[in-house]
Amino acid sequence: MKVRDIMQTPVKILREDTSLREAAGFFRREMVRGAQVVSEHGFSAGVFSYEELLKALAAGAELSDPISLHVRPMMCSVHPETAVEELKRYGSSFLTVVDGAQILGGIDMMAVDDIIRGGRISSKIPAHAALQDLPEAAFLVDEYWTVRWFNATAAVSCTAEEADVLGKPLSQVLTEAGFGIETDPLDSQSIIIAWRDETRFLPITWSASFPDGSSDRMVLLRNVQEEMLRARELTKLRSLSKELDAIIDSSFDGIFITDGKGRALRINRAYERITGIRAREVLGKTMSELVHEGFYDESVTMKVLQSRRIETIIQKVRDSKTIVVTGNPIFDDDGEIWRVVTNVRDVTELRRLQLELERLAELQNHYRRELDSLRRNINTSPEIIIRSKKMQEVHDQAMRLAQVDSSVLITGESGVGKEVVAGLIHTNSHRHTGPFVKISCAAIPEQLLESELFGYKAGAFTGALRTGKQGVFETANGGTLFLDEIGEMPLALQAKLLRVLQERTIVQVGGVSETPIDVRIIAATNRDLEEMVQTRQFRSDLFYRLNVVPLFIPPLRERQDAVIDFIYHFLGRYNQKYGLNKQIEPEAMDLLITAQWPGNVRQLGNSMERLVVMTKGDVITRADVHKTMHTSDAAQTTCPEPSPGTLREAVERAEKQALALALRNNPGSRAAARTLGVNQSTVVRKARRYGLHMQEYFDASTHR
Numbered sequence: 001m002k003v004r005d006i007m008q009t010p011v012k013i014l015r016e017d018t019s020l021r022e023a024a025g026f027f028r029r030e031m032v033r034g035a036q037v038v039s040e041h042g043f044s045a046g047v048f049s050y051e052e053l054l055k056a057l058a059a060g061a062e063l064s065d066p067i068s069l070h071v072r073p074m075m076c077s078v079h080p081e082t083a084v085e086e087l088k089r090y091g092s093s094f095l096t097v098v099d100g101a102q103i104l105g106g107i108d109m110m111a112v113d114d115i116i117r118g119g120r121i122s123s124k125i126p127a128h129a130a131l132q133d134l135p136e137a138a139f140l141v142d143e144y145w146t147v148r149w150f151n152a153t154a155a156v157s158c159t160a161e162e163a164d165v166l167g168k169p170l171s172q173v174l175t176e177a178g179f180g181i182e183t184d185p186l187d188s189q190s191i192i193i194a195w196r197d198e199t200r201f202l203p204i205t206w207s208a209s210f211p212d213g214s215s216d217r218m219v220l221l222r223n224v225q226e227e228m229l230r231a232r233e234l235t236k237l238r239s240l241s242k243e244l245d246a247i248i249d250s251s252f253d254g255i256f257i258t259d260g261k262g263r264a265l266r267i268n269r270a271y272e273r274i275t276g277i278r279a280r281e282v283l284g285k286t287m288s289e290l291v292h293e294g295f296y297d298e299s300v301t302m303k304v305l306q307s308r309r310i311e312t313i314i315q316k317v318r319d320s321k322t323i324v325v326t327g328n329p330i331f332d333d334d335g336e337i338w339r340v341v342t343n344v345r346d347v348t349e350l351r352r353l354q355l356e357l358e359r360l361a362e363l364q365n366h367y368r369r370e371l372d373s374l375r376r377n378i379n380t381s382p383e384i385i386i387r388s389k390k391m392q393e394v395h396d397q398a399m400r401l402a403q404v405d406s407s408v409l410i411t412g413e414s415g416v417g418k419e420v421v422a423g424l425i426h427t428n429s430h431r432h433t434g435p436f437v438k439i440s441c442a443a444i445p446e447q448l449l450e451s452e453l454f455g456y457k458a459g460a461f462t463g464a465l466r467t468g469k470q471g472v473f474e475t476a477n478g479g480t481l482f483l484d485e486i487g488e489m490p491l492a493l494q495a496k497l498l499r500v501l502q503e504r505t506i507v508q509v510g511g512v513s514e515t516p517i518d519v520r521i522i523a524a525t526n527r528d529l530e531e532m533v534q535t536r537q538f539r540s541d542l543f544y545r546l547n548v549v550p551l552f553i554p555p556l557r558e559r560q561d562a563v564i565d566f567i568y569h570f571l572g573r574y575n576q577k578y579g580l581n582k583q584i585e586p587e588a589m590d591l592l593i594t595a596q597w598p599g600n601v602r603q604l605g606n607s608m609e610r611l612v613v614m615t616k617g618d619v620i621t622r623a624d625v626h627k628t629m630h631t632s633d634a635a636q637t638t639c640p641e642p643s644p645g646t647l648r649e650a651v652e653r654a655e656k657q658a659l660a661l662a663l664r665n666n667p668g669s670r671a672a673a674r675t676l677g678v679n680q681s682t683v684v685r686k687a688r689r690y691g692l693h694m695q696e697y698f699d700a701s702t703h704r
Contacts, residue, residue: 288302
């Protein structure tokens with residue numbers, strides 16, 4: 001039977017400004033469970049069905065609400081030639097029948113359920129006695145809505161005798177039983193909705209003919225909340241079924257499922273791919289039959305049924321392919337085997353993958369050795385790479401400092417990792433459970449720095465919060481405060497900081513009372529504080545107070561052997577961050593290792609992030625490295641070329657490099673010429689000679 005044989009025609013239509021009350025009456029009069037919805041201009045707006053009506057009422061919608069608030073887009077549609085049996089896979093109570101762009105009719109899924117069982121529920125109703133056990137109140141009414149019969153559930157709901165019900169209008173029966181009702185404006189006896197207490201009931205009506213030739217209307221009072229609960233449970237079951245189907249079919253391993261008797265129920269696509277056996281060949285057959293027919297030399301399922309435990313065997317299929325199969329028994333509540341799920345792997349495929357992995361391992365042997373070396377030197381902070389003796393000394397000293405509570409002054413060039421070392425000291429100290437608060441003295445205006453450090457009272461200055469504000473010293477109480485760029489702190493604040501270090505108390509801006517604090521101070525700078533002390537730019541007493549234990553971090557150029565480890569570290573980090581799997585070819589690695597990094601680890605990290613994000617392929621090439629270093633902040637990086645054959649070549653290369661750097665750091669050719677101490681025409685001529693596109697450098701300088 002096809003859809004065209006059972007679809008409702010002509011197409012029932014509702015306007016989108018129709019109210020829920022009018023829609024319910026329309027469904028009742030037309031004996032349908034859904035309709036096409038059109039806008040005021042005649043365009044299709046979707047579908048409104050009995051299911052949407054139930055959802056709206058269950059959600060507390062008013063009967064006066066327009067159906068436009070609850071219209072479903074016309075996603076569930078079928079072709080008129082679709083078999084009726086296939087309609088069960090659609091998760092909707094009403095389907096639209098379409099052929100191309102033309103809407104032909106609709107399908108009531110309740111009617112479909114009955115058709116599949118053997119007949120239309122709207123055309124044949126069994127004898128009245130068969131309706132007695134329905135869980136819903138059922139009434140037979142004539143064309144005037146007079147009750148001719150009702151079932152036992154209706155009798156309980158109405159708490160009335162037969163004589164008090166038969167012959168009365170249904171609306172009167174329900175009203176006398178304590179129901180509130182809403183009737184159809186076009187038919188005062190036609191009930192749209194009924195309710196009692198907090199429960200809503202939606203009458204479902206259809207024509208019913210009986211063997212004696214009589215023809216009445218059957219009315220069921222359906223509990224809206226219970227109906228929606230059943231619908232949600234059915235939707236959930238369908239969703240779980242689809243999810244399970246997707247999981248089984250997406251598995252790379254083959255899956256073979258049998259029942260407790262060894263009869264094949266299902267195989268996934270991977271099983272067909274691995275074995276070459278199609279589902280139609282085995283489904284419905286027992287494993288003993290399949291072994292007898294030569295599909296397999298033996299069955300792991302039969303072993304599982306005998307031993308009642310997990311079994312694994314090497315199995316040969318009919319084309320002599322060898323596979324590894326593992327059978328897993330699934331038991332029901334009575335302890336009987338309900339299903340046997342078998343996982344299948346192709347040994348041939350596994351062997352091929354093994355050889356491929358061995359080949360890749362051989363190609364990457366050098367990098368594996370480097371990674372092993374890195375793992376041997378790994379420490380509590382993944383940000384610290386220890387390869388050189390100098391960094392080993394820094395690490396050891398930091399770990400020793402973590403065990404004491406003295407102030408620490410960390411010095412070193414910008415980007416060497418001063419903040420990382422400070423974090424290492426905090427993490428390994430007894431204060432590790434307390435806060436680690438960081439503040440840059442150079443990033444905050446002088447006027448605001450004091451209030452950021454010490455906090456302020458309400459009304460301390462114009463714009464201050466009414467509640468006041470806590471400073472970073474109080475925030476870091478019980479932990480560690482990292483003062484970065486300490487050399488940029490104004491002299492006036494240096495005196496207050498010295499007092500805090502000596503007294504271990506602070507006074508908020510605008511306050512008078514002292515607040516005790518328990519904070520460890522770690523300061524850092526890339527400036528020469530001793531020279532600043534000599535030039536009176538930094539207080540000597542504060543310097544000596546901070547410089548109890550100095551810790552110097554060498555620049556990256558002095559620990560060149562650590563560059564490769566940083567490269568792999570940043571490569572792994574940004575691969576994980578962006579969901580990529582980039583690799584680096586040896587020539588590109590050599591170029592990165594031999595480059596000079598004036599910005600130290602920070603510059604190297606930024607360059608690696610740019611390479612991971614910007615390279616098109618899965619492998620970072622030497623060309624990618626060259627391009628990145630000459631079109632980004634990495635233009636400051638010096639990338640040595642192979643040794644020149646002549647002095648002239650070396651001079652030309654140095655000249656080109658100096659010219660590129662001047663172009664990068666200046667907004668125009670005249671400024672670059674002043675930096676280099678030559679005429680502007682010389683800059684233009686040599687840039688053309690060396691193939692340097694000046695505008696690209698100037699654009700990069702502008703957006704830097």
